[in-house]
């Protein structure tokens with residue numbers, strides 16, 4: 001099958017975007033992995049699928065698959081910004097603001113006059129069962145009323161905040177992201193048995209109350225140049241701990257995202273770029 005696609009990125013987190021609004025796309029895991037493969041296919045951290053509205057309260061369905069595994073996941077923040085750029089650029093809507101339904105939440109995506117995109121990412125969930133995370137037998141250290149959980153990782157202990165943005169996140173703090181053990185501690189926490197559906201792992205450096213630096217080892221993808229839900233999770237954790245104000249610029253390797261949270265839904269603003277249009281024989 002010849003499959004048209006659009007290659008896009010949000011702050012260096014890259015995507016293959018597919019249009020399933022005119023005809024359903026039934027791609028199997030091997031085909032999704034081929035799209036994600038950087039040598040045998042197109043190459044992307046995630047595959048994003050634009051679907052017709054599954055309910056009258058939204059404009060589109062939004063499905064996300066990790067490129068390496070082909071596994072469907074619950075949310076992709078950088079992808080959401082590219083989603084609205086895609087549907088407006090491909091004539092699927094003329095709205096500047098669209099509502100989309102993922103497997104477990106509704107998002108609102110708004111293209112700003114300066115070309116950046118703001119996403120209402122929905123509210124974070126803090127109960128361990130939302131990830132899921134198994135805290136059995138652990139005693140958290142509570143800071144500012146927010147639990148930090150001790151985990152044994154590679155023969156040393158780390159403390160993580162855990163929260164869901166629809167997808168699961170663990171956040172730990174480092175003095176300098178450039179020297180953070182992302183390549184070793186990242187996979188160790190991603191695959192820790194207390195996370196039954198594994199987890200995305202954020203390494204957060206607090207620069208000031210309005211600025212952080214962040215690296216993310218993503219579930220199923222390894223370290224990406226940016227992670228939108230990871231930036232939201234890390235900033236929300238920092239705000240809950242009393243270390244950050246309600247509007248924070250998060251500097252990731254591929255670009256900067258602005259995260260706002262005062263309780264309720266998280267708002268994320270950042271770039272969305274189209275790289276090229278293509279076709280692949282699957």
Ligand SMILES: N[C@H](CCC[C@H](N)C(=O)O)C(=O)O
Pocket residue numbers: 013045046066073074075076077078079167168200218219220221224226227228229230
């Ligand atoms: N790897 C993530 C999905 C992509 C999230 C990230 N690319 C974003 O921008 O939020 C997971 O398995 O939950």
